[in-house]
Amino acid sequence: MYAEPGARLHSPEAAVTRPVCAKDLAELFSGHHYYIRDFPPEALADPPSNWSILAQRDAAQRVAGAAVLDIEDRPPTLPSCVPSRITGRGVAVRGETGIRAAATHLLQQVLSDLDRQWPGRLFHLASRYRWLVDGALATGFRRLDTMAYLEHRLHRMTSLEPKHTLRPARPEDLPQLAAIDARAFPNFWHMGAQRLNQLSQSKSARLLVADAGGQAAGFILTEAVLQDGRAEGFVVRVCVDPALHRKGVGTSLMAGAVNAMHRAGMTRVSLNALLSNEDTLAFYRRLGFVAQLRHSQVLGTVTGQPRTPAPRRRRGVLSNR
Numbered sequence: 001m002y003a004e005p006g007a008r009l010h011s012p013e014a015a016v017t018r019p020v021c022a023k024d025l026a027e028l029f030s031g032h033h034y035y036i037r038d039f040p041p042e043a044l045a046d047p048p049s050n051w052s053i054l055a056q057r058d059a060a061q062r063v064a065g066a067a068v069l070d071i072e073d074r075p076p077t078l079p080s081c082v083p084s085r086i087t088g089r090g091v092a093v094r095g096e097t098g099i100r101a102a103a104t105h106l107l108q109q110v111l112s113d114l115d116r117q118w119p120g121r122l123f124h125l126a127s128r129y130r131w132l133v134d135g136a137l138a139t140g141f142r143r144l145d146t147m148a149y150l151e152h153r154l155h156r157m158t159s160l161e162p163k164h165t166l167r168p169a170r171p172e173d174l175p176q177l178a179a180i181d182a183r184a185f186p187n188f189w190h191m192g193a194q195r196l197n198q199l200s201q202s203k204s205a206r207l208l209v210a211d212a213g214g215q216a217a218g219f220i221l222t223e224a225v226l227q228d229g230r231a232e233g234f235v236v237r238v239c240v241d242p243a244l245h246r247k248g249v250g251t252s253l254m255a256g257a258v259n260a261m262h263r264a265g266m267t268r269v270s271l272n273a274l275l276s277n278e279d280t281l282a283f284y285r286r287l288g289f290v291a292q293l294r295h296s297q298v299l300g301t302v303t304g305q306p307r308t309p310a311p312r313r314r315r316g317v318l319s320n321r
């Protein structure tokens with residue numbers, strides 16, 4: 001009744017006739033073990049077009065595990081040293097029969113599927129759960145970095161006044177912001193204009209630009225996220241043109257974003273930073289951000305050897321036994 005996993009992956013009919021239902025996934029991501037779900041639960045019902053959801057069924061045909069992936073092509077404007085990436089946005093498994101084994105099995109399946117569909121991409125994810133980290137390491141991932149979580153209670157932030165002109169980003173700013181991003185971040189983390197546009201389109205997102213004589217000097221992308229039923233601030237990205245570092249632009253951007261959060265009634269702002277990025281950690285500490293105890297391991301692996309790319313699927317909800 002079920003085709004072999006590989007055959008089914010390339011068969012749109014099979015994906016259509018055996019879709020993973022949104023309810024199965026919602027149950028998996030809310031009631032069972034999961035490590036990241038950096039999307040609101042309702043996103044599973046109507047996922048963005050660049051997401052792919054790879055799901056695995058058990059003998060009883062229940063969804064036993066699923067990975068929500070963000071498939072990102074390297075923007076043509078970025079150099080070829082920038083990897084095409086697949087970001088794990090969520091991974092969940094039922095843990096009744098051994099959670100590490102379940103994670104390893106799911107990741108093996110996901111990797112072999114990705115290898116067929118999108119060979120030669122860097123697949124990365126961040127997790128603080130041992131079961132998933134162990135599963136990933138057993139499947140061939142390696143540690144790339146460690147991610148720290150920092151936060152700030154807004155009432156404790158002494159009022160910061162931006163010293164630079166700030167304004168909301170306009171669509172025509174995006175190529176310039178992406179160029180600043182490419183200069184400021186190492187290759188692996190570059191973000192193209194398309195991605196920046198996609199992230200800033202969310203209703204809860206805000207993209208602010210620091211203007212220096214009519215030119216963008218840097219930008220900050222923030223989002224309001226729901227935490228225990230309350231809206232809180234999250235800094236997705238802050239970035240200043242390297243030629244203008246240490247001139248207070250980053251502080252101005254943060255001040256503008258944080259003041260807007262305060263006005264909107266938010267009481268807390270949080271963000272993530274890589275431990276290897278010591279300069280940025282110094283910047284956040286200087287602003288009064290405090291590191292949380294939890295950390296995530298950033299893990300990555302290249303899916304197969306680069307070959308002629310397989311035809312691109314728009315979005316797949318696939319099921320494997």
Ligand SMILES: CC(C)(COP(=O)(O)OP(=O)(O)OC[C@H]1O[C@@H](n2cnc3c(N)ncnc32)[C@H](O)[C@@H]1OP(=O)(O)O)[C@@H](O)C(=O)NCCC(=O)NCCS
Nearest residue numbers: 184237238239240245246247248249250251279282283286
């Ligand atoms: C992090 C970043 C946004 C800071 O922007 P900036 O405009 O240079 O920062 P500011 O001039 O406002 O710095 C304020 C204070 O932060 C600290 N700080 C900033 N950069 C620092 C660095 N490279 N090393 C040590 N401390 C630093 C200093 O205390 C500084 O005050 P000082 O210059 O009077 O000593 C910028 O370095 C950047 O774009 N980095 C690359 C992208 C990145 O990693 N973004 C964050 C992850 S999303």
